Amino acid sequence: MIGLLSYFVFFACVVLILGIIALGLNLQWGYTGLFNAGVVGFYAIGAYTHAVLTALPKADLIGNFGLPWIVGVAGAMLACAIAAWIVALATIRLRDDYLAIATFGIATTIQLVTLNWDRLTGGSNGFSGIRRPLSDFFSTPFSFNLWYLALLSAITLLVYVALDRMLHSPWGRVLKAIREDETAAIALGKSATQFRIQAFVLGSMLMGLAGALYVSFIGFVSPFDFLPILTFQIWAMVIVGGSGNNKGVLLGALVVWGMWAGSGVAVAKLVPPAYVAQGGAIQVILIGVLLVVSLLFRPGGLIGENVTVSRSVHG
Amino acid sequence: MSKWIGLLAALVLHAIACTQSVRAQTALTCPVKIGGVLPLTGSMGPVTKKIAESAQLAIDHINEGGGIKGCPVEFILRDDQGQPTVGVDAAKYLVEVEGIKALTGTVSSGITGPIISAVSAPSKIVQISCCSTATPFTVDGRSQGYFFRTLPTSKTQAYATAAEMARRGFKKTAIIYVNTDFGSDVLHFVRQSLPKLGGDIAIEVPYNDNQPSYRAEVTKALGAQPETLLFIGFPKDGVTVVREWLSLGGTQKIALSNSNRVQTFVDGVGPRYLNDAFGIDNAQTEGSSVEAFNKLFEVKYKYDSKGPGVHTQYDALIVLGLAMNIATDLGGPAIKEAVRKIHTPGGEPVGTGPDEFRKAVALIKAGKPIVYNGATGPLEFDANGDVTGPTLVWRIDNGTLKVEKVLDIEAMKALFKKVDG
Numbered sequence: 001m002i003g004l005l006s007y008f009v010f011f012a013c014v015v016l017i018l019g020i021i022a023l024g025l026n027l028q029w030g031y032t033g034l035f036n037a038g039v040v041g042f043y044a045i046g047a048y049t050h051a052v053l054t055a056l057p058k059a060d061l062i063g064n065f066g067l068p069w070i071v072g073v074a075g076a077m078l079a080c081a082i083a084a085w086i087v088a089l090a091t092i093r094l095r096d097d098y099l100a101i102a103t104f105g106i107a108t109t110i111q112l113v114t115l116n117w118d119r120l121t122g123g124s125n126g127f128s129g130i131r132r133p134l135s136d137f138f139s140t141p142f143s144f145n146l147w148y149l150a151l152l153s154a155i156t157l158l159v160y161v162a163l164d165r166m167l168h169s170p171w172g173r174v175l176k177a178i179r180e181d182e183t184a185a186i187a188l189g190k191s192a193t194q195f196r197i198q199a200f201v202l203g204s205m206l207m208g209l210a211g212a213l214y215v216s217f218i219g220f221v222s223p224f225d226f227l228p229i230l231t232f233q234i235w236a237m238v239i240v241g242g243s244g245n246n247k248g249v250l251l252g253a254l255v256v257w258g259m260w261a262g263s264g265v266a267v268a269k270l271v272p273p274a275y276v277a278q279g280g281a282i283q284v285i286l287i288g289v290l291l292v293v294s295l296l297f298r299p300g301g302l303i304g305e306n307v308t309v310s311r312s313v314h315g
Numbered sequence: 316m317s318k319w320i321g322l323l324a325a326l327v328l329h330a331i332a333c334t335q336s337v338r339a340q341t342a343l344t345c346p347v348k349i350g351g352v353l354p355l356t357g358s359m360g361p362v363t364k365k366i367a368e369s370a371q372l373a374i375d376h377i378n379e380g381g382g383i384k385g386c387p388v389e390f391i392l393r394d395d396q397g398q399p400t401v402g403v404d405a406a407k408y409l410v411e412v413e414g415i416k417a418l419t420g421t422v423s424s425g426i427t428g429p430i431i432s433a434v435s436a437p438s439k440i441v442q443i444s445c446c447s448t449a450t451p452f453t454v455d456g457r458s459q460g461y462f463f464r465t466l467p468t469s470k471t472q473a474y475a476t477a478a479e480m481a482r483r484g485f486k487k488t489a490i491i492y493v494n495t496d497f498g499s500d501v502l503h504f505v506r507q508s509l510p511k512l513g514g515d516i517a518i519e520v521p522y523n524d525n526q527p528s529y530r531a532e533v534t535k536a537l538g539a540q541p542e543t544l545l546f547i548g549f550p551k552d553g554v555t556v557v558r559e560w561l562s563l564g565g566t567q568k569i570a571l572s573n574s575n576r577v578q579t580f581v582d583g584v585g586p587r588y589l590n591d592a593f594g595i596d597n598a599q600t601e602g603s604s605v606e607a608f609n610k611l612f613e614v615k616y617k618y619d620s621k622g623p624g625v626h627t628q629y630d631a632l633i634v635l636g637l638a639m640n641i642a643t644d645l646g647g648p649a650i651k652e653a654v655r656k657i658h659t660p661g662g663e664p665v666g667t668g669p670d671e672f673r674k675a676v677a678l679i680k681a682g683k684p685i686v687y688n689g690a691t692g693p694l695e696f697d698a699n700g701d702v703t704g705p706t707l708v709w710r711i712d713n714g715t716l717k718v719e720k721v722l723d724i725e726a727m728k729a730l731f732k733k734v735d736g
Contacts, residue, residue: 007411124496141437224425280355280394
């Protein structure tokens with residue numbers, strides 16, 4: 001019983017971390033219409049910044065400063081903000097699929113840098129010893145995970161409330177206006193480029209935050225954590241949950257990751273041992289089918305965007 | 316809100332109080348569960364199919380040979396999809412929900428690493444990998460001794476290669492290596508050993524696998540005017556690299572890493588260019604217990620057992636099976652200690668297959684020491700949880716692969732001492 005609870009605490013932590021990335025992507029895609037296909041790149045920058053700042057010093061690595069956890073988290077968000085700002089300046093004039101290709105390329109570049117800059121990142125071996133908040137106090141795995149879940153819940157709530165307030169402010173309405181009709185927004189005197197950069201940088205900072213939270217949860221980082229498949233998973237969460245609705249994407253994170261993990265359990269339970277080597281393929285098929293089905297029946301996502309109609313129409 | 320915070324605080328305190336007692340539940344319940352995490356799909360999928368089959372064969376042999384402490388073994392295998400988050404989640408599920416007593420896995424070091432630091436070490440579950448080579452895992456203390464692997468580390472191969480290169484008078488060597496944990500690990504140890512043994516490195520060039528051509532990498536390597544080549548990588552890309560190396564004017568004095576000891580590599584490059592080439596391989600994979608395993612595998616699956624990880628995966632599970640029989644209880648700390656007792660000097664030798672396992676169980680019950688000779692030959696874990704083994708030097712003689720000589724464990728120990736001091 002306690003085992004099941006312990007697993008679900010762990011599972012919930014992963015869902016919340018993925019949920020924070022999805023919130024970041026939702027700000028970029030769901031509200032502003034920026035097709036960021038390089039989600040994992042910013043996640044990687046956040047993760048490595050946190051790891052390098054907080055891990056204990058090692059002889060053959062530069063960095064690993066052993067700084068406090070909170071410095072690592074703040075540093076990760078700052079590093080992501082700078083990186084996203086540079087990327088935004090270079091790519092913000094690109095639209096739709098062109099932006100997607102550019103950001104995808106950037107994410108791949110970042111992953112290759114982490115793979116090859118041995119002195120900083122430990123190369124393909126990765127490194128461990130990354131600081132986990134209050135890990136001395138919560139010494140058993142279950143108590144630590146429970147504490148971490150509480151911490152993650154608080155952070156997610158904070159991010160959610162902050163985003164909610166921003167998106168319901170005039171600033172948020174400009175983002176939607178740009179998404180719907182950029183020319184019209186410009187005609188109303190709004191600098192579309194400035195708003196796009198702001199949304200891109202803010203969204204990427206959330207991805208970086210999630211990266212820092214992930215590595216300090218796992219305690220290990222390597223370039224294999226940042227393969228393009230993660231970008232695809234986050235997109236699936238945003239689309240399945242409901243693009244343009246922050247509750248929706250959090251639900252999407254839960255549902256998609258639940259399917260991913262749950263299908264593995266199902267295959268292990270249902271496939272007879274003799275065919276277990278083939279069972280893995282069934283799991284991948286199952287995930288694909290579930291995604292397609294959910295999109296067929298709920299094309300706008302599980303919780304779609306709230307319809308906002310001008311007050312004067314009701315007038 | 317405050318009600319929830321209070322509830323949460325109570326839960327946390329409760330958890331701190333009771334997790335210790337949960338971990339103490341090491342009593343025997345049938346069946347005994349062993350978990351596995353392997354990349355059944357994803358880029359390693361094609362290679363892993365045979366590894367998973369080998370794992371299943373080992374479980375069959377344990378069960379036919381009497382199980383663990385009289386209980387049958389249930390093996391629960393999960394797919395990591397080549398993705399760390401998926402692998403860690405699967406391992407966590409196996410440990411917490413299924414209540415496995417030990418774990419085997421996985422292939423990619425990028426997934427084995429987070430499983431060690433987030434699941435097996437904190438939960439005190441013994442994990443044995445067939446295939447992850449990254450050196451730091453066993454050395455830097457993160458595993459707290461709960462991680463073992465049944466394949467010799469990159470260090471063994473690298474030092475032996477460097478020694479043989481020095482003996483043959485290889486100078487000004489260009490190293491072309493695959494840019495993965497395997498390649499950079501071997502490179503690291505060659506760099507450490509070659510200068511001490513009398514060789515020198517002209518240039519190091521990494522390559523990414525599965526490219527149609529490596530002309531750029533080879534040209535860069537030749538730019539340093541090397542006299543010899545060390546290729547660290549896998550045969551498919553190796554054929555391309557070595558062909559391009561030769562056609563652009565590189566020498567035929569070539570040293571090769573272990574996985575190129577296959578006929579497809581020799582035929583792909585062309586045998587007549589390879590008479591001055593040599594390679595190093597693990598010499599463990601010889602002997603009667605190895606042949607017995609190969610035969611049993613072929614009988615069950617109707618094809619041969621050749622392939623990476625097949626033999627080491629079998630040993631990983633049999634070692635667990637033996638250790639769990641030896642251990643006083645099925646808690647992680649007891650199993651961890653027992654893993655070292657599968658090779659007790661002076662013990663009765665036992666081999667592979669169900670009959671040998673039954674023999675081993677009988678010996679253990681009688682309190683007698685055993686020496687396990689596995690699908691990879693004699694197997695003994697060092698202080699870190701790594702296996703060291705004898706190595707062999709192979710070469711190509713007019714198109715056929717030949718073993719030139721074997722460096723036994725004593726010779727390897729002397730070599731380690733010479734380099735590490």
